[in-house]
Amino acid sequence: MTNGEKVAESTAREFFHAKKRKSGGDIDWQARKAAWVASVEALFETIRQFLAAPVKAGDLTISRSPKTVVEEYVGRYEIDELVLQVGNERAVFSPKGINVVGASGRVDLIGERGERTLVVRPGNRWGIVVSRSPDVKVIPFDRVSLLESLKDVMRP
Amino acid sequence: MKRVSLSGLEKSLSTVWKWYVYQSELSLSAKSRIRQQLLAGSLAADPVFFGMTLEEVDDFFRELDLLTILDLLAAAEAAIRVDFLNRAYQGRGSSVAVDFRKLYKKQGPRVRLDEHILETWTKHRRAARSAVSDFRGALKLRHWLAHGRYWTPKFRINYSPGDVFDIASNLLAAID
Numbered sequence: 001m002t003n004g005e006k007v008a009e010s011t012a013r014e015f016f017h018a019k020k021r022k023s024g025g026d027i028d029w030q031a032r033k034a035a036w037v038a039s040v041e042a043l044f045e046t047i048r049q050f051l052a053a054p055v056k057a058g059d060l061t062i063s064r065s066p067k068t069v070v071e072e073y074v075g076r077y078e079i080d081e082l083v084l085q086v087g088n089e090r091a092v093f094s095p096k097g098i099n100v101v102g103a104s105g106r107v108d109l110i111g112e113r114g115e116r117t118l119v120v121r122p123g124n125r126w127g128i129v130v131s132r133s134p135d136v137k138v139i140p141f142d143r144v145s146l147l148e149s150l151k152d153v154m155r156p
Numbered sequence: 157m158k159r160v161s162l163s164g165l166e167k168s169l170s171t172v173w174k175w176y177v178y179q180s181e182l183s184l185s186a187k188s189r190i191r192q193q194l195l196a197g198s199l200a201a202d203p204v205f206f207g208m209t210l211e212e213v214d215d216f217f218r219e220l221d222l223l224t225i226l227d228l229l230a231a232a233e234a235a236i237r238v239d240f241l242n243r244a245y246q247g248r249g250s251s252v253a254v255d256f257r258k259l260y261k262k263q264g265p266r267v268r269l270d271e272h273i274l275e276t277w278t279k280h281r282r283a284a285r286s287a288v289s290d291f292r293g294a295l296k297l298r299h300w301l302a303h304g305r306y307w308t309p310k311f312r313i314n315y316s317p318g319d320v321f322d323i324a325s326n327l328l329a330a331i332d
Contacts (some may be wrong), residue, residue, distance in 0.1 A: 027195065036292075072210050097209045101194050102201030107211070117207050121199065129207055136206045 019087070024082050029074050037079060039120050043107065043141070044082045046126075047093065050143045051084070058107045061085045071097045084150075091154055102136070111153025160241055160265055166234035167227070167322055176224040176317050187217045213316050222301060224317040229298040232291070233269055238272050239331065252280040270295060270331035284330035289325045292321050 001009070016096040020026070047062075056062040065081040071077075074097075089112060096106040103119035117129040118141060127138035128145050139145050166272045189207055190213055205213060225293060240256055247257035255276050274288050282310055315323075 031189065088222060099194055099210045100189060101205040101208045101326065102199055103207060104197070106207055119207055130205050136201070136203045 032098055033074050033077060036095075036120075037077075039105060039124050039126075040079060040095050043120070043126050044080070046141070047146065048140060050146050057130065059086065060068070065092075067094065067101065069095060069097055071099055074098055078144070086154070089155055091150060109149055109153055111150070112155055114153045116149045116153055133155060157245070157261065158264070159245065162241070166238065167231045168235070169228060169231050169328070172224065172227045172231050173317075173321055176220070176227075178240060179220055179224075180313065183217050183220050187213065206330060216247065223319050225315060226301045226321045227321045228324055229294060229318065234326055236269065236273060236331070239269075240267070250280075252276060255280065281331065284327070287323075287327040289329040290323045294323050 003089065038134060044064075048055075051060060051062065061084075063083045065083050066078055067081045068078060069077055069079055079095045080093065084091045084093075091103050091109065091111040094108045094110055098105050100106040100119065103121055105120045107118040107120075109116040109118060118126055120126050120130060126141035128141055128149055129136065129138050131137040188274065190202070191210065193200065194210065194213075205216070208216065241260070243250070243253040244256040244260035246253055256273075259272055259276065263272060270292060274292065278285050278288050293312060294315060295307075297313055297315055300307070300311075300313070302310050
């Protein structure tokens with residue numbers, strides 16, 4: 001190997017090492033996915049608890065439906081959606097993915113009249129996006145914000 | 157024969173392409189920054205992109221490509237129509253000019269790009285047929301974009317601006 005080739009080899013090693021560092025090459029995506037799935041499970045359990053009364057009264061049924069998500073870096077995986085059924089109307093909490101801007105994951109609440117975005121932040125703190133402009137406003141996910149969101153996306 | 161008042165303001169393919177290359181560099185730089193922030197787990201986010209998945213970020217930046225494609229096809233249409241009018245006004249010197257003159261007398265300014273002008277070119281210049289065929293494929297995308305994309309396309313839509321630039325350039329060269 002000539003000196004020029006040795007320099008090129010060394011430069012290539014540094015170039016790709018720096019690129020790998022910048023591109024998140026050392027991220028443990030399987031661990032992130034496991035944390036994400038657990039976080040969604042915790043959200044769904046919280047929703048079940050918040051809506052236990054209407055379920056017990058027979059006004060609401062809650063079920064699950066499998067969904068396949070394909071994400072860059074993470075690959076293809078199965079995760080459940082949470083389906084709320086009130087008579088002939090449905091509202092679905094649909095996991096969107098781990099890799100979202102400004103958060104650690106996103107679940108969309110999809111109803112017949114609209115959609116709401118739920119995001120999770122470090123510490124497993126779920127929130128609901130209530131505005132994006134001029135600034136992003138996320139309120140904590142609790143009984144009140146859940147009910148308001150459902151009212152927004154479901155039929156009046 | 158009443159003549160169309162030409163503005164002289166039409167854009168050339170190369171003008172559109174230069175604009176696209178410049179904007180694309182800025183756009184790619186912004187997109188790269190957003191992706192890096194996302195992968196680094198940064199919670200700081202431009203409100204425009206907050207909550208978007210990587211796929212949605214890609215779609216956001218794909219808009220520049222789609223608008224450029226529309227602009228390239230519009231520039232090509234202008235060049236083809238101006239060429240048509242110039243030949244129609246002259247009305248001689250070639251068989252295509254004679255046919256264009258007849259067409260213009262019959263249709264006036266309502267002459268159609270595809271059914272009239274391009275069809276005439278395919279009859280008179282066999283070598284242009286392949287270029288016209290490629291251009292017609294891209295025209296479907298042009299109509300879809302120009303009319304607001306409200307129907308589900310059943311044709312190829314995954315053209316890049318580079319594809320469309322080549323298709324339009326080949327056609328203009330073929331009818332030169």
